[in-house]
Amino acid sequence: MASSNTPIPVTILSGSLGAGKTTTLNHVLTTEQELNAAVLVNDMGEVNVDAEFVERESELSQSDEEIIEMSNGCICCRLRGDMLDEVGRLADQRDFDYLLVESSGISEPIPVAQTFARGFEDAEFDPTGVYELDTMVSVVDAHSFWQGFDSGQALTDDDIEPQGNRVPEEALMDQIEFCDVLLLNKCDLVPDEELDEMEAVLQALQPRAKILRTKHGAVDPTEILATGRFDFDEASQSAGWKRELQHGHHHESAADEHGVTSFIFDADRPFHPERIARLFADLPDGVVRAKGFFWSAGREDVAMGLDKAGQSVRAGPKGTWLATLPEAEQERYFAARPGIKEDWDDQWGDRGTELVFIGREFDQETLTDRLDDCVLSEAEMDEDWDAYPDPFSPDDQRELALADD
Numbered sequence: 001m002a003s004s005n006t007p008i009p010v011t012i013l014s015g016s017l018g019a020g021k022t023t024t025l026n027h028v029l030t031t032e033q034e035l036n037a038a039v040l041v042n043d044m045g046e047v048n049v050d051a052e053f054v055e056r057e058s059e060l061s062q063s064d065e066e067i068i069e070m071s072n073g074c075i076c077c078r079l080r081g082d083m084l085d086e087v088g089r090l091a092d093q094r095d096f097d098y099l100l101v102e103s104s105g106i107s108e109p110i111p112v113a114q115t116f117a118r119g120f121e122d123a124e125f126d127p128t129g130v131y132e133l134d135t136m137v138s139v140v141d142a143h144s145f146w147q148g149f150d151s152g153q154a155l156t157d158d159d160i161e162p163q164g165n166r167v168p169e170e171a172l173m174d175q176i177e178f179c180d181v182l183l184l185n186k187c188d189l190v191p192d193e194e195l196d197e198m199e200a201v202l203q204a205l206q207p208r209a210k211i212l213r214t215k216h217g218a219v220d221p222t223e224i225l226a227t228g229r230f231d232f233d234e235a236s237q238s239a240g241w242k243r244e245l246q247h248g249h250h251h252e253s254a255a256d257e258h259g260v261t262s263f264i265f266d267a268d269r270p271f272h273p274e275r276i277a278r279l280f281a282d283l284p285d286g287v288v289r290a291k292g293f294f295w296s297a298g299r300e301d302v303a304m305g306l307d308k309a310g311q312s313v314r315a316g317p318k319g320t321w322l323a324t325l326p327e328a329e330q331e332r333y334f335a336a337r338p339g340i341k342e343d344w345d346d347q348w349g350d351r352g353t354e355l356v357f358i359g360r361e362f363d364q365e366t367l368t369d370r371l372d373d374c375v376l377s378e379a380e381m382d383e384d385w386d387a388y389p390d391p392f393s394p395d396d397q398r399e400l401a402l403a404d405d
């Protein structure tokens, strides 16, 4: 039993629709080993645990089941309202050694993680001290892996509110990029060589995650409970594209032999807005992820951002060039990160392009050449950039490409 002053390790399980979250939870709930885990689910009806594992089924009326006790010590409870209040109540009422939360339907993994890691100001219950976020797990469906990056639901301009609605690819990317353990599930349905390739892509997207292949969610509970793998800052910085930007080079990995590519394109000169918009809308299908900043000629006031997750491509104003800040503020950035000053251009400051591309089976050289062609030529550097038609939105990142059905 957890003593009152040892925080209970929390595992957050996320994954896209039908990936196998419930199957995985059921597996943990009915594992042979004695396990004092509390499993918090959104929909009790989904957890079709076999009667033989349910200890006190008779005490539960069908309509009012809130907590089911399993014969191996696990309890399964339904999330009724606010997650924090619920886990607070649970900790008051029960003794358990691990908490496993299915995050679907509650919120996306990052806000859930934030809630556990840092508490929530307005909530009655403060989880810090009682709970400790321990492991972020994402269940990925191997069978529909590639479709996962191609929902065909990229948004049209008209659909976009400021900040935009998120498309499934973006949610999937969050789950992959912000996790400690990736369960590549439904491995029974996919040949090994293909699994190797998926693993290589996952590793490129999230180099820090431990990847496990599972069939019907059959994971050893010790791989996802009390692993000690979570670290908020590391998790926030560990996405493949962030690492690539920070370190600017390849990490030793199995990526290459499976046709997985990850590279940075950088340029000191701006892109021609129309040419680069056209290219962004027509990136090779194999590019699973692209992200970073770029300089679009005529938009010297703002750093443009590119964010491609699967078929969804957003581009537009995103950040601030240091060059547009008052000098005193610039100095503070220079002091914090001396590297900035080294790359400073006398005329243009930090304006420039740094984009990461991650994917498989696309030709890096061809893409690099195409990107180079979008950069202003020597002659164009002297033109009036404000005269160029600008296809990007004036004030936010917009969807650029639609999946061609």
Ligand SMILES: Nc1nc2c(ncn2[C@@H]2O[C@H](COP(=O)(O)OP(=O)(O)OP(=O)(O)O)[C@@H](O)[C@H]2O)c(=O)[nH]1
Pocket (backbone or CB within 6 Å): 015, 016, 017, 018, 019, 020, 021, 022, 023, 024, 046, 104, 185, 186, 187, 188, 189, 214, 215, 216, 217
């Ligand atoms: N062949 C195969 N089927 C699986 C596997 N894991 C889960 N399934 C099936 O896939 C379907 C979806 O599984 P769930 O566990 O309900 O998936 P989920 O992620 O909880 O789904 P939602 O809650 O709807 O998002 C079910 O019919 C499972 O039986 C697996 O490893 N192999």
